[in-house]
Amino acid sequence: MARTAPLTPVNHDRDSAGMTYVYPVVSRRAGGVSVGVNLNPNNACNWACVYCQVPNLVRGTAPEIDLAQLEAELRAMLTGILHGDFMKTRVPEGARRLNDIALSGNGEPTSARVFPQVIELIGRVMADFKLTGKIKLVLITNGSLVDRPRVQDGLGKMAALNGEVWFKFDSATASGMRSVNQTRIAPEKQFDRLAAAARLCPTWLQTCMFALDGKPPAEPEQAAYLAAVERIRKQQIPVRGVLLYGLARPSMQPHAGRLSPLPAGWLEAFAEKIRAAGLPAQVSP
Numbered sequence: 001m002a003r004t005a006p007l008t009p010v011n012h013d014r015d016s017a018g019m020t021y022v023y024p025v026v027s028r029r030a031g032g033v034s035v036g037v038n039l040n041p042n043n044a045c046n047w048a049c050v051y052c053q054v055p056n057l058v059r060g061t062a063p064e065i066d067l068a069q070l071e072a073e074l075r076a077m078l079t080g081i082l083h084g085d086f087m088k089t090r091v092p093e094g095a096r097r098l099n100d101i102a103l104s105g106n107g108e109p110t111s112a113r114v115f116p117q118v119i120e121l122i123g124r125v126m127a128d129f130k131l132t133g134k135i136k137l138v139l140i141t142n143g144s145l146v147d148r149p150r151v152q153d154g155l156g157k158m159a160a161l162n163g164e165v166w167f168k169f170d171s172a173t174a175s176g177m178r179s180v181n182q183t184r185i186a187p188e189k190q191f192d193r194l195a196a197a198a199r200l201c202p203t204w205l206q207t208c209m210f211a212l213d214g215k216p217p218a219e220p221e222q223a224a225y226l227a228a229v230e231r232i233r234k235q236q237i238p239v240r241g242v243l244l245y246g247l248a249r250p251s252m253q254p255h256a257g258r259l260s261p262l263p264a265g266w267l268e269a270f271a272e273k274i275r276a277a278g279l280p281a282q283v284s285p
């Protein structure tokens with residue numbers, strides 16, 4: 001699934017010239033460089049979130065992944081960042097730090113058939129560059145495939161690599177998920193997937209909130225979300241917290257014109273309600 005707002009590509013087109021799967025990103029929020037791994041160069045996702053920033057998004061799954069090419073690209077990118085002049089020439093002072101490798105692309109990464117092999121490959125490369133335990137490995141996912149054994153296999157491998165899952169959780173109602181994520185997945189099933197992910201690998205909820213036709217999420221939507229947070233706490237599901245995002249970058253989808261950012265104060269007030277319901281919450285307007 002695509003990165004959310006606070007990550008700003010630096011010379012994205014040039015940097016990624018010649019690379020299919022790997023690209024560098026400077027994160028304002030984290031004050032450092034993230035190496036992105038895109039397993040969906042075909043812009044295919046099984047969801048179609050109304051705020052998605054992927055241009056020409058289509059429904060579908062990741063294509064066959066050329067693992068040898070992915071490994072060569074990752075090694076070349078890390079060599080440039082750690083041993084070349086990438087930081088000096090491309091990254092502003094204050095952000096010249098490698099923070100993480102993030103599986104975050106133009107679609108749902110866990111739809112790649114070789115997802116666990118990709119995690120293994122990244123683990124091997126991290127070890128060779130002496131990065132194991134020093135940087136994070138982040139998976140940005142809509143979580144819809146977590147019940148598949150191969151995805152669980154990959155999440156278990158991620159946990160051993162200082163891994164973190166950012167699990168998309170915009171709505172806890174069927175109508176909300178239909179309207180925001182354009183999926184017919186049952187919220188109850190999605191909750192079970194969230195619980196499974198959190199038990200396999202440290203997991204954060206990643207929530208995007210915005211105004212639709214000028215209106216913030218309705219009261220029952222907000223109440224259902226907060227009830228899900230309380231349920232997480234009561235059932236002691238080891239979710240680390242909530243990353244609450246606004247709409248800092250424009251949607252590339254047909255509904256884009258109906259979406260607008262919520263005031264920072266609205267997001268902060270909702271984060272306070274999340275904290276009161278039992279989970280830590282960080283806001284990125």
Ligand code: SF4
Nearest residue numbers: 001002045047049052
């Ligand atoms: S999960 Fe949503 S935001 Fe992520 S790539 Fe798919 S459609 Fe885009």
